[in-house]
Amino acid sequence: MVSRILTIAAQEIRIGFRNRWILLATLILAVFSLALALLGSAPAGTLGVDRLTITVASLASLSVYLVPLIALLLAFDAVCGEIERGTLLMTFSCPISRPEFLIGKAVGHTLVLTFALVFGYGLTAGLLVATGTGSLSGLVDFMRLIATSVLLGLSFLAIGYVLSALTRQAGTAAAAAIAAWLGLVVLYDLALLGALVANPSGVFAAQVFPYAVLINPADAFRLFNLAALGANDLVGGMAGVAETLPFDPALALASLAIFAGLALTVSAVLIRRITP
Amino acid sequence: MTNSTLTVQSITKRFKGQTAVDQVSFDLKPGERVALLGHNGAGKTTLFKMILGFLKRDNGDISVLGSMPGSSPARQGTAYLPESVVFPAALTGEEIIRFYARLKRQKAGRALELLERVGLAEASKRRVGTYSKGMRQRLGLAQALIGTPQLVVLDEPTSGLDPISRQNVYQLIGEIAQQGATVLLSSHALTELEARTDRILILSKGQLVANDALGSLRAQAGLPIRLKVWTKPGAAQEVADQLGAGKMNGRSVELDCGLDDKVRTLSAISALGPLVEDLDVHAPSLDDVYRHFSNTAHKGA
Numbered sequence: 001m002v003s004r005i006l007t008i009a010a011q012e013i014r015i016g017f018r019n020r021w022i023l024l025a026t027l028i029l030a031v032f033s034l035a036l037a038l039l040g041s042a043p044a045g046t047l048g049v050d051r052l053t054i055t056v057a058s059l060a061s062l063s064v065y066l067v068p069l070i071a072l073l074l075a076f077d078a079v080c081g082e083i084e085r086g087t088l089l090m091t092f093s094c095p096i097s098r099p100e101f102l103i104g105k106a107v108g109h110t111l112v113l114t115f116a117l118v119f120g121y122g123l124t125a126g127l128l129v130a131t132g133t134g135s136l137s138g139l140v141d142f143m144r145l146i147a148t149s150v151l152l153g154l155s156f157l158a159i160g161y162v163l164s165a166l167t168r169q170a171g172t173a174a175a176a177a178i179a180a181w182l183g184l185v186v187l188y189d190l191a192l193l194g195a196l197v198a199n200p201s202g203v204f205a206a207q208v209f210p211y212a213v214l215i216n217p218a219d220a221f222r223l224f225n226l227a228a229l230g231a232n233d234l235v236g237g238m239a240g241v242a243e244t245l246p247f248d249p250a251l252a253l254a255s256l257a258i259f260a261g262l263a264l265t266v267s268a269v270l271i272r273r274i275t276p
Numbered sequence: 277m278t279n280s281t282l283t284v285q286s287i288t289k290r291f292k293g294q295t296a297v298d299q300v301s302f303d304l305k306p307g308e309r310v311a312l313l314g315h316n317g318a319g320k321t322t323l324f325k326m327i328l329g330f331l332k333r334d335n336g337d338i339s340v341l342g343s344m345p346g347s348s349p350a351r352q353g354t355a356y357l358p359e360s361v362v363f364p365a366a367l368t369g370e371e372i373i374r375f376y377a378r379l380k381r382q383k384a385g386r387a388l389e390l391l392e393r394v395g396l397a398e399a400s401k402r403r404v405g406t407y408s409k410g411m412r413q414r415l416g417l418a419q420a421l422i423g424t425p426q427l428v429v430l431d432e433p434t435s436g437l438d439p440i441s442r443q444n445v446y447q448l449i450g451e452i453a454q455q456g457a458t459v460l461l462s463s464h465a466l467t468e469l470e471a472r473t474d475r476i477l478i479l480s481k482g483q484l485v486a487n488d489a490l491g492s493l494r495a496q497a498g499l500p501i502r503l504k505v506w507t508k509p510g511a512a513q514e515v516a517d518q519l520g521a522g523k524m525n526g527r528s529v530e531l532d533c534g535l536d537d538k539v540r541t542l543s544a545i546s547a548l549g550p551l552v553e554d555l556d557v558h559a560p561s562l563d564d565v566y567r568h569f570s571n572t573a574h575k576g577a
Contacts, residue, residue: 091379
């Protein structure tokens with residue numbers, strides 16, 4: 001079982017390297033994080049906070065947008081694209097179970113994403129440490145960011161598999177993936193913000209809002225990272241929420257993990273039902 | 277019956293009220309090369325998907341190597357090449373064969389020898405994106421041959437190939453069958469199947485309308501042999517009169533005769549001596565036989 005999962009995973013990684021997907025994702029993450037670190041954190045010196053920590057706070061906000069996008073782009077093709085190309089028929093006629101196939105894809109894509117994150121963000125961290133503006137504690141924050149980004153990516157990979165298994169055409173799946181990204185990452189926050197502004201002291205703000213943040217993987221990711229940084233004063237905005245939450249921010253991490261697990265389970269159920 | 281590679285018993289599949297496969301039964305033995313014929317939408321691919329366990333049947337029974345279709349032992353012994361597969365263009369032929377060898381739990385070394393057998397040894401390190409259509413189809417065949425399967429199911433293995441590539445494909449199919457595997461292939465390029473298959477199944481509107489060797493199908497169909505007699509200039513009328521039948525056509529006379537009449541008619545023609553310049557004999561081709569069986573089935577229904 002493990003060897004078949006690893007076979008599928010290795011194939012995905014090989015394809016990722018070969019068609020330069022990994023290179024592209026790494027480059028995007030490196031360019032954006034470098035820009036944030038070098039240009040965006042000019043006021044850090046006066047605050048007396050580790051510059052690496054500041055950068056991690058900015059990168060957390062960057063990850064919320066980029067990591068789901070990269071994950072969805074990696075995943076949307078996983079099932080329907082293989083149906084279209086006929087390779088799924090061939091793979092499924094081999095002695096491999098469908099959940100094994102899906103787990104293999106997830107492992108491969110997660111490793112691709114991890115590679116891009118470690119090298120893309122790592123470049124920035126390395127630069128900051130080398131120039132003497134980063135410290136060891138900042139490095140811990142940095143590792144936490146990468147680990148949680150991987151978890152965030154896994155959640156959106158699973159969303160991508162669900163969409164891929166539901167639609168039979170790669171084009172439809174791509175559109176659905178972009179819609180999912182817009183909805184969960186951009187519009188969801190805007191809607192919450194709008195509701196909050198409309199009624200800042202009502203039942204919604206006190207009782208619904210914190211949980212609404214919790215169940216969206218993108219928001220849960222941001223919440224956990226900013227709370228863990230203790231960087232509320234620095235980045236303001238949504239991070240201030242952490243202090244007024246009716247629960248421990250660690251719950252946000254649990255929510256992220258549960259979301260990823262649930263979405264993967266749903267995609268595994270769906271792939272058992274499809275006829276390639 | 278126990279040594280059958282594949283047994284299909286009165287299976288039926290309906291899609292939203294339409295019957296795609298209707299009460300189809302057949303039985304394949306080891307070493308047989310069997311062609312499944314039918315026009316587009318006749319139910320060939322649906323039948324294949326049920327044999328492979330991808331589609332549930334509404335009625336009937338399928339036994340693949342004595343097991344349920346889609347079960348682990350069935351998949352272990354079955355190889356499948358779908359119609360028009362597009363392999364990941366960024367990978368090399370060798371990488372793709374290694375991948376499927378691992379999935380089928382076979383040694384990569386022996387699987388890679390298959391690339392040589394299908395004539396892709398030199399191209400094995402090249403990206404599949406650079407392959408021609410015939411090379412990709414041969415790569416697909418190499419994939420299907422990994423681990424000496426007992427049942428090889430090929431969905432239109434020669435569609436879109438040039439005559440030389442087709443010949444290569446049939447040569448390979450012959451080799452596979454010689455090793456004891458059953459080959460079930462679908463096609464609508466009929467003429468190329470003559471002499472390359474042991475048995476022919478004809479599927480028409482979901483029903484199996486023929487299941488026999490080509491020779492017996494010809495006899496069953498009772499299609500006439502068409503003779504075309506080229507005559508000396510101006511002698512066409514005389515020849516037609518002498519033979520007692522036939523359509524006149526300038527310098528030639530066409531006539532049909534049954535199989536049992538063939539020799540008698542031929543000797544009558546040769547008795548005409550100098551009046552005849554040349555003679556063409558058209559035995560009914562597989563196309564004719566196929567048309568006969570699928571048409572009579574429709575009229576009967």
